[in-house]
Amino acid sequence: MTMKKLHTLIIGSGASGLCAAVRLDSLGVAPLAVYTEGLKMGTSLNTGSDKQTYYKLGMYGTEADSPELMAEDLIAGGSVHGDIALAEAAMSVPAFSHLAALGVPFPHDEYGQYIGYKTDHDPKRRATSCGPYTSRDMCRALTAELKRRAISVMEYKNAVRLLKDPETNRCIGAVFADRLTGELEAVLAENVVFAVGGPGGLYATSVYPKVHTGAIGLALEIGAETRNLAESQYGLASLKFRWNVSGSYMQVLPRFVSVDQNGTEREFLREYFSSTAEMYDMIFLKGYQWPFAAGHVPGSSLIDIFTYVETVERGNRVYLDYRSDPEDFDFDSLGEETQLYLTRSNAFGNTPLERLQKMNMPAIELYAAHGIKLESEMLEIAVCAQHNNGGLAADKWWESTNLSHFFPVGEVNGSHGVTRPGGSAFNAGQAGAFRAAERIAGNKSSPLPRNAEKIAEAALSELQHQTNLDAQLDWRKERMEFQQRMSRAGAFIRSAENVTAALSEARQQYQRLLQDGLGGLKPDDYTETLRNRQLCLAHLYYLTSIAEQIKTSGSRGGSIVLSENGIPIHNGLESKWKLAPEDPAYRKKMMLCHAGKDGTPEISWENCREVPHPDGWFETVWKEYREGKLHE
Numbered sequence: 001m002t003m004k005k006l007h008t009l010i011i012g013s014g015a016s017g018l019c020a021a022v023r024l025d026s027l028g029v030a031p032l033a034v035y036t037e038g039l040k041m042g043t044s045l046n047t048g049s050d051k052q053t054y055y056k057l058g059m060y061g062t063e064a065d066s067p068e069l070m071a072e073d074l075i076a077g078g079s080v081h082g083d084i085a086l087a088e089a090a091m092s093v094p095a096f097s098h099l100a101a102l103g104v105p106f107p108h109d110e111y112g113q114y115i116g117y118k119t120d121h122d123p124k125r126r127a128t129s130c131g132p133y134t135s136r137d138m139c140r141a142l143t144a145e146l147k148r149r150a151i152s153v154m155e156y157k158n159a160v161r162l163l164k165d166p167e168t169n170r171c172i173g174a175v176f177a178d179r180l181t182g183e184l185e186a187v188l189a190e191n192v193v194f195a196v197g198g199p200g201g202l203y204a205t206s207v208y209p210k211v212h213t214g215a216i217g218l219a220l221e222i223g224a225e226t227r228n229l230a231e232s233q234y235g236l237a238s239l240k241f242r243w244n245v246s247g248s249y250m251q252v253l254p255r256f257v258s259v260d261q262n263g264t265e266r267e268f269l270r271e272y273f274s275s276t277a278e279m280y281d282m283i284f285l286k287g288y289q290w291p292f293a294a295g296h297v298p299g300s301s302l303i304d305i306f307t308y309v310e311t312v313e314r315g316n317r318v319y320l321d322y323r324s325d326p327e328d329f330d331f332d333s334l335g336e337e338t339q340l341y342l343t344r345s346n347a348f349g350n351t352p353l354e355r356l357q358k359m360n361m362p363a364i365e366l367y368a369a370h371g372i373k374l375e376s377e378m379l380e381i382a383v384c385a386q387h388n389n390g391g392l393a394a395d396k397w398w399e400s401t402n403l404s405h406f407f408p409v410g411e412v413n414g415s416h417g418v419t420r421p422g423g424s425a426f427n428a429g430q431a432g433a434f435r436a437a438e439r440i441a442g443n444k445s446s447p448l449p450r451n452a453e454k455i456a457e458a459a460l461s462e463l464q465h466q467t468n469l470d471a472q473l474d475w476r477k478e479r480m481e482f483q484q485r486m487s488r489a490g491a492f493i494r495s496a497e498n499v500t501a502a503l504s505e506a507r508q509q510y511q512r513l514l515q516d517g518l519g520g521l522k523p524d525d526y527t528e529t530l531r532n533r534q535l536c537l538a539h540l541y542y543l544t545s546i547a548e549q550i551k552t553s554g555s556r557g558g559s560i561v562l563s564e565n566g567i568p569i570h571n572g573l574e575s576k577w578k579l580a581p582e583d584p585a586y587r588k589k590m591m592l593c594h595a596g597k598d599g600t601p602e603i604s605w606e607n608c609r610e611v612p613h614p615d616g617w618f619e620t621v622w623k624e625y626r627e628g629k630l631h632e
């Protein structure tokens, strides 16, 4: 067991943690270090889509844009604080330019104008992309900068406990288990930047990379407040290699094939549509309305529901088949929009694959690079968990609302609301890193409390003590249990009955995990056993928030609520498929979830703050800035 002291500790090396480290270093904060499971882990490095999107302020042509205009669009979906949205929008240009200057290949024209396109929930052309691997490009450029700056990176370190001074409610560091040796290390720090990503490890049906689990539960263990946990995104994705099948994967009109336990194949979508053309038009629309959306039911999100019925309720497997068109496929009978798009893209061909070859060859090569040949095999898909719009609650400097010196940045920070413009997760991660770094650098020295070492020693010896009792539970089985529970009751199809049952099972499982020992485990199993505890606690918080959402706001954003008194969704679905309408009043509120007096999750609400419209005067803003008044 060892102990170290830093000025600032960064946990996590995704795009947001790396950016925070670079910014802190450039603002002169030292000593600092990044502690991470590994530079090859996390979502940013290991994921993408056909055109992975980065949302930024408009910087092209004559279309006017400004931080306030962008902030209004960031809050448009509801349940977002305006001041945080304004900070995210204001940081957009510096954060984007930082990445571009570090060599991230965002495309620009011959004059240096960064071109953009429209993404979902985006009224302007603010989105940009480097191709399928934008976030990987970001990570690589940032990692190279960390190396140039010789910022210390500690790999194979799993945070297993956050340290808090209970008297001041301040975060003072973390305990790490070394994945290779099992050795415990306490790191005390004046500030902790918590960049551990989204809750990928909570779902069985997931497009988060397999290597990414997230660690929001560590913050919940020490009582950090959360916001909007019930707001997540789900969408169609391939399973063998986890990848979103958005955009051109749908627009080239593949066949949706279901295979039952006997191996019998059928095009299951046909039973829901009155004509082949109607079915194909809906598949086409699914391409650019990729995430499941309550607002697209009825509409293109029916495709997700029909896929869910086929996989989850009927127990069949669903595949996309690009190898052939059915006999009744008739280009001329397709809707105008579908025909126009395929014509303009010059995407003609006798099979979906031929159309995809013309429209987006890299989309085929990507699967080939992962051992999947679309020309000779079908691609298995399901509706997968992809992103959490909610997360830990923080202020406009990305400091936790109830835990001082603790800065959740990146996906673990719940700055988004019911919906968000596609690509704004990356912007929020970089903006948060900039803001947290500026706050930390701007704060006068804030020495650790005198009892900090004692708190760390107590945590270390408590963990040590737990090794006196041998572990009885199999962490893999336990993990599968809560992942399956979340995919069943806490994903995009929700009902009061399911969530109530899931909550009761979740509480029992959490108690069971807490009572088990930590003795006799190999280093890797020790880490995963501890990880299960925080993930299991996290799923209790998510389910609690979802139960409240079912009672209050109803169907909205990335999920729908089924209710006996709801509106029938589609006449091809069973009678239980009735949608509880949304109560729009809740778009002006934010759901918080935090530890109550007895330590169990408790809900409260706060009203959304408006976007501020400061009409500043340069000399006064400059003076306040010069005098460090921003951080008083």
Ligand SMILES: Cc1cc2nc3c(=O)[nH]c(=O)nc-3n(C[C@H](O)[C@H](O)[C@H](O)COP(=O)(O)OP(=O)(O)OC[C@H]3O[C@@H](n4cnc5c(N)ncnc54)[C@H](O)[C@@H]3O)c2cc1C
Pocket: 011, 012, 013, 014, 015, 016, 017, 035, 036, 037, 038, 039, 041, 042, 043, 044, 045, 047, 048, 049, 051, 052, 053, 054, 055, 135, 157, 158, 159, 160, 195, 196, 197, 198, 207, 208, 209, 212, 213, 214, 215, 242, 243, 244, 386, 387, 409, 410, 411, 412, 422, 423, 424, 425, 426, 427, 429
């Ligand atoms: C398929 C897919 C497509 C996406 N497409 C887009 C898109 O087009 N545009 C967009 O804006 N967003 C997109 N997203 C979302 C976006 O990728 C993530 O929100 C973002 O990459 C998260 O970055 P991060 O830095 O917060 O976390 P991550 O990149 O996940 O990094 C987390 C880091 O924390 C470390 N860590 C976790 N737990 C611990 C622990 N206990 N101890 C030590 N280290 C730990 C991890 O190892 C990792 O280094 C997509 C997501 C998916 C899954």
